[in-house]
Amino acid sequence: MDKNIITLVTGGNRGMGLEIVRELAKAGQTVILGSRHLSNGQEAAEKLADEGIIVDVVALDVNNEESVAKAAKEIADQYGYLTSLINNAGAVFDFRQKPSEIDLKDVRKDFEVNYFGLISVTRSMVPLLKKSSNAKIINVSSMMGSKTEALNPESEVYHAVAVGYQSAKAAANMYTVQLAKEFKKENLPITVNAIDPGIVATEFGGAAPEQVTAMGGKPVAFGVARTVELATDFDNKATATFSNTHGVVAW
Template sequence: MTKSNSKVALITGADRGIGFETAKELGLMGYTVLIGSRNKERGQAAVNKLTGLDIDADTLQIDVTKRATIQNARDQIDKTYHKLDILVNNAGIALADDVLPSNVSDEVLRKTFDTNFFGSFAVTQIMLPLIKKSAAGRIVSLSSSVGSLDWQSHPIEGAPINPAYAASKNGVNALTVMFARELANTNIKVNAADPGWTATDLNGFNAPRSVEEGAKIVIKLATLPEDGPSGKFINESGPISW
């Protein structure tokens, strides 16, 4: 059975945190939300919570570091919905031993980039043919202010450097600009969102912002009107310098 009339949103890493909150808010707005999750059980548990709120939701097993799982998810979406209206690249990691450039390990750099950079790229590239079928496709990638080279050059006193995480998010910003350039003459908008320092399992819930606050800019960029921006790095206050 197909559901080609539904407005469909895929959120990776959506079984918890900002991803789950984004899925919930989009679901309450009437979107069919697809929970991308590495863990089948966690994904289904998230879907159960959403359906309890009368949200149309389903789960797709996606490991963003494994292209085969992304391609399989793409095929399932194509078969059921024929298109994808919103893609939120939310899945990401931050490792505890991401310290200073002088002593961060190759392993930490590679593992962080595999998820945050290459994972975001692979999901966007593989899902793009379905997004092109949407009347108003939107791609939102979760970034961070630490990914801004300007911010790194003028940091707040005491702010960590975190080279692996920060560099991977700067890479996400670069991909955002390049995809936006490629798609400039289409109805697709591509942006990077900075949710701010939000309490999630990524930081051991040690942050001042709630997931509801962190998801606000993601929702805004995912539902931009026709005259909205593209190729920007944005938080709640507006564009952030690269």
């Protein structure tokens, strides 16, 4: 793996994003840690530096188009291209609300970060990805966005209800498919895939990681494994897939 692989990770300051940054930098890639608040990103990068891992940091609020455009310009000025974009930033704002009564404000917030934000960052980074001869977009989705799994009584997400978040991830899945098809049709060497990390012990949704672990949540290293695998395998030209560490996830 070499330093010419330039990877941007959104939401890279904590949780799974930070672990993806750590592992890809350890694998030899040049990693740009995107962080909504620059100071949080710099703090995270300092911790990595203490481990001997050097990464670049860029301020990137996926909900703020100005911030996204500025980040794209900074990357263009410093590197001139991007090899991989990992759309990891995400959040959930609705919890166990009845779909018939759900608060629209929460649904809008779910879509702002998990769907519109993902599209905003992707649109701004595509010109840089097009400058790479073998590029990747990896969208950190969730099995929670799978309608097949939501209808499967055997599924670990069957009883989960966060319909705003789930819908936003389902929408991001469709964006993944359509963007992959666009690039394929145009013979562009950019793969676009979605991954499901599983239920992972982070602070996601304001949770305490220990509590998530007690409820069967997996360690962060497990959660990022599929993303890291895809992000380091440049022979894999599969596009429009949805997968986790166990294999294919139904859309």
